[in-house]
Amino acid sequence: MKFHQRTPFVLAILRPVRPLLIKTFQSIQRWLKERDIRRRSRVEEMSSREQLEEFFDTLRAYDPGLPMIRLGGQGDGGYVVPDDLDGLAACISPGVSTVADFELALAGRGVPSFMADASVDAAPADHPLFDFEPTFVGTEDAPGWTTLESWLRRKAPDTGDLLLQMDIEGAEWPVLGAVDRETLLRFRMIVLELHDVHKVFLRSGLDEVGQVLRKLLDDFEMVHVHANNNLQPVRRHGYEVPPVLEMTLLRKDRVRRRTPVDKLPHPLDVRNNAFVPELVLAPYWYA
Template identity: 50%
Template sequence: MNEGQGKTREIHDPASAQIIDRFLQPYDVGIPLIRLGDFGDGGYLVPDDLNGIAACYSPGVSQQATFELDLAKRGIPSFMADASVDQAPLDVPGAQFVKKFLGPRNKGAFMTLADWVTQTGPDTDQDLLLQMDIEGAEYETLAATPKDVLRRFRMIVIELHQLPSALTKPRFQKRALAAIDALKDDFTCVHLHTNNVSGAVDIEGERIPRVIEVTLLRKDRVQTRRPISGSDLPHALDRRHNPKRPDLDIPARWIAE
């Protein structure tokens, strides 16, 4: 088996897999994308629609905070959280750090997204941004977050993990579908980028990345809605996480023909 490639799997629940596929299909929404953060790991593409965003919530900072630093340059402060480190990796102006993990309930080293926002957030009529990389805990965390809290985020940038399992294994699929159900009515996918470090698994003739970066925009900000085709990806501002390895293609099931 080649490095980064898993064994072939089959989808046992095609209907549920199609829900995941439809949610991940990216659209051009009439707003150009810009890059925040390093040209490599820690950088993400977001719509150029940041005016009026009061704060960024960034769980799972680990050793990266260039995304938050670029936001600070635009006058947007960040709330950062990660129990695996003692402090934020960079001195980001206006940022606050808490040594906590995000999860579906408040217990021990874990806190919920809803409680974090309630305790620290600006006025409820102000939009927020969520940038989340929490190593697989994103599904249960999002599913446990009330929709009125999620709607406060104008855009969500999230790394989705364990995607081959989400498409093929009932237990993982159930968690993924619960998270998608919390998001699908209010958000549109506007960008995808594969993580070429984590590798891929063959599923019914397609290589499905284990990890993918997803940018979501709240639907009330959408100006147009045109499906993005394979020729549009990767975006000119995308960068490989490991420049010494080739990019992983976006699976055909997630892009327009």
């Protein structure tokens, strides 16, 4: 019997123990992340409870007075955003990888997308509103690399609001830390997949993450946040920090009403991994 013929039989055997396997895998994930924090704590200063409390006090999610919609797929590649897309000049999408559901949804509303990713040879889908460059977005211009500012000057429309959708596997922290305010203000909306968020338990990580988020929140409101359940939270000082978060920010001049969000996940949120329970963020992440 060939392997593909045995697959239903194997799945039937594993089905009763799948919850136990998932729980075991999650425990291993958490242990590895926490071990990494402990290992680094031997040479790096750890964040205190008071410093973490101050950090979380800066995070507030607000209902912007606009309907929320889901753009993209029902798992990874889909995001909850305000329905404030009319008149957007373009989407800027570094780190597109092999999924373009978000960009295809925008194309359906007439919004072109400029994509960049050197890990793939071409855009994930062929569409007349797609422009693709096989390059990475970083903090300097070099062979195979471009800064966000240089890319916008080269490709983006000169006028009109833009949307930034960024998923660059941890490089978002230095890129956003280096980008100038004038460039950021070109974006009406910023949709991020934030990686290695659990590094806030290290003082150096907390400084980097806190600096970037404070910079963004000077001109944008956080209107949605969702934990990616592919990696389990790391725990310390009474706080749970998912290593990967999805975050949507809306420029403050687009906010119609600033009402605090008092409950998450949002009804439009979808588990990134359908086989793993949803991660429910504690209120200190948004309220």
